[in-house]
Amino acid sequence: MSEIVTTTAAERPRSLGADAWDVMRRRPLFWVAAVLVVLFVAMAIAPELFTTKDPRSCDLAFSRQLPSAGAIFGYDFQGCDIFARTVYGARASILVGIFTALAAALLGGLLGTLAGYLGGAVDAVLSRIADIFFSIPLLLGAIVVGSVVPLSPNSPLWRCVIQIVLVLVLFGWPNTFRLMRGSVMQVKPNEYVQAARALGANPFRVTTSHIVPNALTPLIVVSTIDLGSYIATEATLSFLGVGLPGTIVSWGRDISAASGIGYIRNAPHMLLFPAAALCLTVLAFIILGEVVRDALDPKLR
Amino acid sequence: MTTISENQPPFEHLLDVRDLHVEFRMRAGVAKAINGVSFHLDERETLAILGESGSGKSVTAQAIMGILDSPPGYITGGQVLFQGADMLKMKPKARAAMRGPKISMIFQDALSALNPVFPVGWQIAEMFRIHRDMNRTDAMAQAIRLMERVRIPGAKERYKAYPHQFSGGMRQRIMIAMAIALDPWILIADEPTTALDVTVQAQIMDLLKELQEEFGMGLILITHDLGVVANVADRIAVMYAGRLMETAPVGALYANPRHPYTIGLLESVPRLDSKLGETLPAIGGLPPNLLRMPAGCPFNPRCRFAIDKCREGVPPDLTDLADSVPRRAACWRVEDPAVTAEARIAVGGDQS
Numbered sequence: 169m170s171e172i173v174t175t176t177a178a179e180r181p182r183s184l185g186a187d188a189w190d191v192m193r194r195r196p197l198f199w200v201a202a203v204l205v206v207l208f209v210a211m212a213i214a215p216e217l218f219t220t221k222d223p224r225s226c227d228l229a230f231s232r233q234l235p236s237a238g239a240i241f242g243y244d245f246q247g248c249d250i251f252a253r254t255v256y257g258a259r260a261s262i263l264v265g266i267f268t269a270l271a272a273a274l275l276g277g278l279l280g281t282l283a284g285y286l287g288g289a290v291d292a293v294l295s296r297i298a299d300i301f302f303s304i305p306l307l308l309g310a311i312v313v314g315s316v317v318p319l320s321p322n323s324p325l326w327r328c329v330i331q332i333v334l335v336l337v338l339f340g341w342p343n344t345f346r347l348m349r350g351s352v353m354q355v356k357p358n359e360y361v362q363a364a365r366a367l368g369a370n371p372f373r374v375t376t377s378h379i380v381p382n383a384l385t386p387l388i389v390v391s392t393i394d395l396g397s398y399i400a401t402e403a404t405l406s407f408l409g410v411g412l413p414g415t416i417v418s419w420g421r422d423i424s425a426a427s428g429i430g431y432i433r434n435a436p437h438m439l440l441f442p443a444a445a446l447c448l449t450v451l452a453f454i455i456l457g458e459v460v461r462d463a464l465d466p467k468l469r
Numbered sequence: 470m471t472t473i474s475e476n477q478p479p480f481e482h483l484l485d486v487r488d489l490h491v492e493f494r495m496r497a498g499v500a501k502a503i504n505g506v507s508f509h510l511d512e513r514e515t516l517a518i519l520g521e522s523g524s525g526k527s528v529t530a531q532a533i534m535g536i537l538d539s540p541p542g543y544i545t546g547g548q549v550l551f552q553g554a555d556m557l558k559m560k561p562k563a564r565a566a567m568r569g570p571k572i573s574m575i576f577q578d579a580l581s582a583l584n585p586v587f588p589v590g591w592q593i594a595e596m597f598r599i600h601r602d603m604n605r606t607d608a609m610a611q612a613i614r615l616m617e618r619v620r621i622p623g624a625k626e627r628y629k630a631y632p633h634q635f636s637g638g639m640r641q642r643i644m645i646a647m648a649i650a651l652d653p654w655i656l657i658a659d660e661p662t663t664a665l666d667v668t669v670q671a672q673i674m675d676l677l678k679e680l681q682e683e684f685g686m687g688l689i690l691i692t693h694d695l696g697v698v699a700n701v702a703d704r705i706a707v708m709y710a711g712r713l714m715e716t717a718p719v720g721a722l723y724a725n726p727r728h729p730y731t732i733g734l735l736e737s738v739p740r741l742d743s744k745l746g747e748t749l750p751a752i753g754g755l756p757p758n759l760l761r762m763p764a765g766c767p768f769n770p771r772c773r774f775a776i777d778k779c780r781e782g783v784p785p786d787l788t789d790l791a792d793s794v795p796r797r798a799a800c801w802r803v804e805d806p807a808v809t810a811e812a813r814i815a816v817g818g819d820q821s
Binding site: 358359360362363364365366367368369370373377378381382 | 534536562565566567568569570573574576577578581582583584585586587595596599600644647648651
């Protein structure tokens with residue numbers, strides 16, 4: 169009479185997260201991306217661990233010297249050690265990337281949930297506001313704000329990072345907003361949401377413990393991928409001179425300084441190393457995002 | 470667990486639905502999904518609401534529960550009295566507080582009715598944590614007890630399992646455990662066995678019956694399956710196009726259906742004694758489009774007894790029938806000998 173229990177003792181009850189982890193750790197790409205991310209985050213937290221040289225104490229005597237045993241990445245125009253500058257430059261990029269991605273996910277996620285769940289007038293108003301910001305390209309908007317409110321060279325790092333994060337979030341949130349709104353609208357008509365209401369959950373409870381956990385996956389994935397593009401955007405802004413000021417060591421600034429006329433031919437190493445660091449970081453986060461997406465999406469398995 | 474009966478009348482019935490109207494306002498027009506449905510339910514009683522898809526069974530349940538999606542659904546009239554108090558007049562907050570401890574509900578497909586990202590035990594325990602302010606450990610102990618009560622094998626080990634790791638029948642048991650967690654007075658089961666295979670159906674119905682006796686709940690069983698109803702229900706209400714066509718005690722309805730629609734339904738049940746190659750009778754036509762109801766009785770276009778009176782004016786109301794048991798039907802010709810004769814043929818003609 170009794171029904172057959174589908175799970176055997178060997179097959180332990182497992183969560184979505186545990187399942188995803190299992191899929192991810194079998195992918196070599198995941199490990200490549202993870203190692204790179206850990207490496208760059210470590211550089212951002214403690215650059216002293218990677219180099220003993222000061223990126224700001226430079227000697228013009230070494231100007232544009234090629235890589236050698238003493239300086240494996242060589243020296244830039246000012247005679248600064250490029251390896252040290254590349255290591256120290258990670259901090260600004262990673263800070264901007266992580267905080268922008270987090271803030272955009274929070275803001276867009278929150279407003280998207282509201283719009284998707286409440287619908288009607290709230291949705292209409294929020295969506296139109298998002299459309300306005302969406303119609304302005306991220307880079308163009310950031311350039312305009314950056315040139316109207318330029319950062320003073322004396323500003324401390326955190327002040328610069330906050331301003332750039334705010335500008336990027338301002339033009340980046342419609343992306344996460346739209347994603348979350350659609351995702352919530354997709355989850356909302358599910359029967360378990362109705363069942364939760366039938367069993368006495370209030371709207372707040374329905375949203376926080378039934379809708380959001382089920383609608384969150386795309387947001388996590390896209391935010392990870394976006395993180396890389398925010399880092400690239402920050403570098404672009406610094407390259408154009410409307411991002412971080414020159415007093416702060418950043419990859420964008422160094423790439424900009426290395427792209428002067430004649431430099432690319434005579435001293436390609438000045439461009440190569442900061443650009444490679446930037447590419448690798450962006451690539452690592454994007455790969456990580458894709459691997460997470462594959463792991464969380466049962467249809468792709 | 471708790472005994473039900475400390476709250477004695479002034480009220481006449483545990484649940485009393487009076488002249489309920491629900492409509493859906495859509496771009497294509499207004500669909501009148503429920504048109505004046507009245508029924509009642511007492512403690513320990515099982516009422517089956519029987520009807521085909523789109524007849525308004527589930528909408529009735531949602532309206533009683535107060536979980537009708539609005540827009541597009543609107544309750545445009547009537548009363549839903551729970552122990553004499555009209556739930557439709559309550560504030561949303563008071564209404565929400567009734568869901569769970571007073572009225573609870575289980576759904577057709579337990580896989581989609583359980584949250585896929587949380588363990589089932591957690592979901593049951595959540596009921597205790599929200600409504601009873603229990604701490605985690607107590608709620609977990611209660612949840613495991615409840616899982617054992619609905620006969621989940623290895624309840625303790627399976628507390629942390631996810632809905633997709635259970636079979637259909639087990640999932641429905643989990644759903645039932647969640648629904649009865651707070652000792653509700655009324656349990657609405659919306660097609661609880663439709664998604665299950667036949668042997669499991671019987672087990673789930675047995676479990677529901679058993680729990681109903683233990684907890685003294687009133688049970689509203691919504692189904693389109695005549696077989697499920699026969700063994701479990703005390704009374705049956707047959708629904709068509711948002712109206713009740715006939716209500717009767719289950720024995721009387723099966724032995725002697727009076728409304729032409731009910732007659733048609735019972736005729737279309739396959740029988741063991743039918744001859745080989747014989748065509749199974751079916752009710753011709755389709756249920757009416759709720760946006761364009763026919764004039765008169767909503768069943769008239771498909772009814773073989775329809776006369777001119779059925780095709781115009783207002784549809785007939787439920788009226789008491791002369792019988793040994795209390796029963797009602799909504800048909801102009803219900804006392805007509807031509808119809809009553811057919812009714813006997815419908816169930817096998819063994820009484821004539």
